[in-house]
Amino acid sequence: MKLVITIIQDDDVTKLIDKLTENKFRVTKLASTGGFLRAGNTTLLIGVEKERLDELIxxxxxxxxxxxxxxxxxxxxxxxxxxxxxxxxxxxxxxxxVLDVERYEKV
Incomplete structure (x- = not known):
């Protein structure tokens, strides 16, 4: 299992989340702000099986x-x-x- 932390521009977030959920990826959305442009960003936390990592990227x-x-x-x-x-x-x-996940449980 992998945890993918993805930082994207707010303009892309709706389209990406729609595409990810359509393809059965689990995603959590966090609001964030970029340092250089001080513009709105979104950080996505995505849990993915190792075998699907390339598809996700x-x-x-x-x-x-x-x-x-x-x-x-x-x-x-x-x-x-x-x-x-x-x-x-x-x-x-x-x-x-991309981070390795030692343990993952959904309760």
């Missing part, structure tokens, strides 16, 4: 594609870098962490 890759967005410059503060023009940032995709 492929599903995540299919739904959570990267894309570019235009960001407005941040407000100026004393210690901030001076930026006046909007800039492109790559968002989306997924961060996937």
């Amino acid at each position: 492929k599903t995540i890759e299919e739904v959570c594609e990267t894309r570019e967005v235009i960001m407005d410059p941040p407000p100026l503060t004393e210690d901030s870098v001076f930026m006046t023009e909007p800039y492109k940032v790559q968002v989306g995709g997924a961060t996937i962490i």
